[in-house]
Every structure is written in structure tokens, then in C-alpha cells.
Amino acid sequence: xxxxxxxxxxxxxxxxxxxxxxxxxxxxxxxxxxxxxxxxxxxxxxxxxxxxxxxxxxxxxxxxxxxxxxxxxxxxxxxxxxxxxxxxxxxxxxx
Numbered sequence: 001x002x003x004x005x006x007x008x009x010x011x012x013x014x015x016x017x018x019x020x021x022x023x024x025x026x027x028x029x030x031x032x033x034x035x036x037x038x039x040x041x042x043x044x045x046x047x048x049x050x051x052x053x054x055x056x057x058x059x060x061x062x063x064x065x066x067x068x069x070x071x072x073x074x075x076x077x078x079x080x081x082x083x084x085x086x087x088x089x090x091x092x093x094x095x
Contacts, residue, residue: 004058008065015039015066016073029080033073040067 020032040063047059 004061005065008062012036012066012069016069033070036070040070
């Protein structure tokens with residue numbers, strides 16, 4: 001259970017980070033948590049309707065932790081710098 005939680009946090013953070021890097025180019029930082037939210041909802045709906053039952057519970061927890069990352073990312077958006085530069089840093093270029 002803990003491993004699924006950690007994998008979900010890792011995947012959610014990766015999705016949020018990559019989307020935020022791409023959103024920096026357009027200047028619309030609010031897109032990052034929205035995309036992460038849609039991925040989380042897709043995983044949760046997949047676990048309920050496609051897999052179903054006890055087997056889908058692992059995917060449900062995975063989607064719930066990705067949803068947690070989306071919520072934390074949405075809450076942290078006002079604390080990001082107001083003006084996001086369009087230029088990528090060295091770390092962002094390597095990703």
C-alpha cells in the first residue's frame with residue numbers, strides 16, 4: 001500500500017513538473033494542475049469502470065495520490081512567482 005502511494009506521488013509530481021515546464025512557455029501556469037487532475041480522474045475512472053472490483057483498488061489508490069498532487073499543486077500556484085520567465089533553466093532543459 002505504501003509503495004502504491006509513493007509511486008502515485010512520484011508519477012503525479014512528474015506529470016505536474018513536466019506540464020509546468022511546458023506551461024511556462026505559454027505563460028499559463030494554471031494548466032499544470034488541471035492536466036494532473038484530468039490524469040488522476042482518468043486513472044480513477046479506469047479503475048472503477050474498466051477493471052472494477054478488488055483488482056481495481058490499486059489503480060484507485062494510484063489515482064487518488066495523483067489527485068493529491070494535483071490539489072497540492074493547485075494550492076501552491078499562488079505562491080509561485082507572478083511573472084514566470086519564458087526561458088528555461090539548465091535543469092529544465094535537461095528534463
